Amino acid sequence: MIIAVTGTPCTGKTVVSKKIAETLGYRYIDIGEFAEKYNLIIEEDAERETKIVDEKKLKKLLKHEDDVVIDGHYSEIVNSDIVFVLRCPPKILKERLSKKFSPEKVKENLLAEILDSCLISAAENNDNTTVFEIENISTEKTVEKILTLIRNKKIEESIAFKPTCKYLNDENLNLL
Numbered sequence: 799m800i801i802a803v804t805g806t807p808c809t810g811k812t813v814v815s816k817k818i819a820e821t822l823g824y825r826y827i828d829i830g831e832f833a834e835k836y837n838l839i840i841e842e843d844a845e846r847e848t849k850i851v852d853e854k855k856l857k858k859l860l861k862h863e864d865d866v867v868i869d870g871h872y873s874e875i876v877n878s879d880i881v882f883v884l885r886c887p888p889k890i891l892k893e894r895l896s897k898k899f900s901p902e903k904v905k906e907n908l909l910a911e912i913l914d915s916c917l918i919s920a921a922e923n924n925d926n927t928t929v930f931e932i933e934n935i936s937t938e939k940t941v942e943k944i945l946t947l948i949r950n951k952k953i954e955e956s957i958a959f960k961p962t963c964k965y966l967n968d969e970n971l972n973l974l
């Protein structure tokens with residue numbers, strides 16, 4: 799099974815993905831490291847501190863993988879069996895982001911989270927019934943929820959049955 803874990807930076811993708819891979823005995827792949835290793839970076843936007851990856855090549859290289867957990871932004875474009883989009887309430891996310899990024903980058907990422915950016919990308923690139931949105935506040939609970947969904951995929955818990963824009967409100971917009 800190919801499991802993709804995506805989400806805005808600092809939603810906890812790496813911590814959660816490593817735990818899932820360890821529990822299932824799957825290989826863990828960090829998309830960023832993978833892209834560097836196989837020369838898949840086609841552009842670097844220094845101002846936005848962002849690297850643009852060759853999506854076509856990435857897909858091709860990961861096509862033959864199995865029993866892996868793929869961690870990272872872009873993992874939603876890979877042909878996976880199940881996609882988890884980690885979410886974090888903007889107020890909590892802002893604290894995590896501020897420890898790592900410049901104020902501009904914090905703002906950009908917070909806005910992306912408020913506007914469901916990763917969720918929309920996951921929906922656009924996958925069948926909605928295979929995409930699950932998980933609010934990651936406690937790592938332990940998130941890992942437990944993901945493992946349960948992997949073992950017993952409940953379609954009605956997928957994003958096909960969920961409204962979007964849950965973080966789009968004045969309180970969160972005032973964090974920007």
Ligand SMILES: Nc1ncnc2c1ncn2[C@@H]1O[C@H](COP(=O)(O)OP(=O)(O)O)[C@@H](O)[C@H]1O
Binds near residue numbers: 805806811814
């Ligand atoms: N559930 C959580 N509760 C509190 N802090 C968390 C949680 N998940 C991740 N973190 C912290 O947030 C930061 C970003 O986590 P990380 O897994 O690297 O996120 P990502 O890979 O999505 O950028 C790290 O300092 C991590 O320890």
Ligand SMILES: [Mg+2]
Binds near residue numbers: 811812
């Ligand atoms: Mg990470």
